[in-house]
Amino acid sequence: EVQLVESGGGLVQPGRSMKLSCAASGFTFSNYGMAWVRQAPTKGLEWVATISYDGSSTYYRDSVKGRFTISRDNAKSTLYLQMNSLRSEDTATYYCTRSYGLLPFDYWGQGVMVTVSS
Amino acid sequence: DIQMTQSPSFLSASVGDRVTINCKASQNINKYLDWYQQKLGEAPKLLIYNTNSLHTGIPSRFSGSGSGTDFTLTISSLQPEDVATYFCLQHNSGYTFGAGTKLELK
Numbered sequence: 001e002v003q004l005v006e007s008g009g010g011l012v013q014p015g016r017s018m019k020l021s022c023a024a025s026g027f028t029f030s031n032y033g034m035a036w037v038r039q040a041p042t043k044g045l046e047w048v049a050t051i052s053y054d055g056s057s058t059y060y061r062d063s064v065k066g067r068f069t070i071s072r073d074n075a076k077s078t079l080y081l082q083m084n085s086l087r088s089e090d091t092a093t094y095y096c097t098r099s100y101g102l103l104p105f106d107y108w109g110q111g112v113m114v115t116v117s118s
Numbered sequence: 119d120i121q122m123t124q125s126p127s128f129l130s131a132s133v134g135d136r137v138t139i140n141c142k143a144s145q146n147i148n149k150y151l152d153w154y155q156q157k158l159g160e161a162p163k164l165l166i167y168n169t170n171s172l173h174t175g176i177p178s179r180f181s182g183s184g185s186g187t188d189f190t191l192t193i194s195s196l197q198p199e200d201v202a203t204y205f206c207l208q209h210n211s212g213y214t215f216g217a218g219t220k221l222e223l224k
Binding site (some may be wrong): 106 | 150217
């Protein structure tokens, strides 16, 4: 069974940093691309970032470019999202997702809440 | 950027009803439209991918149709466990989600 478990969320002040982790199990992590998707309170879902199966390629939405870094450790089957210079508009539940072929998000984690507030 | 307009936002139906949810894209997205279900407190679950392909383990009462800009998710006979929020995703050019449809039992 595919399982994705996020951790590392919480309350953080504007301008500070936070790192999210996603522990994957139930599949061969190193064979799949991965992504982060977020949902702000009372708002829709939006894609944040994607990383290729081997970490060689990364893609970001414009609003997080230069501030967020997606990375992975295939030996630990873990996905990361380093978030710097956080803004109030980054407040959201962040979901870890798996990519399979042409399916951008075939399995999702339960999500982790990030609140950016002073 | 491609915009996705999902309707209705809320839907109330009875067990056994046929339910349809729609997504309209602001431009042609070919077949690259997926549907997801999210129950309260749970992770989103992929139901349908590429317009009409049923994801692994999804009951056959769920189906998808459409092409180009107009797409539909159909539940042929609503079951109590189908109470959830449903949303669409286009992945023809970038990724854009619909705003969601909250489905409840009447």
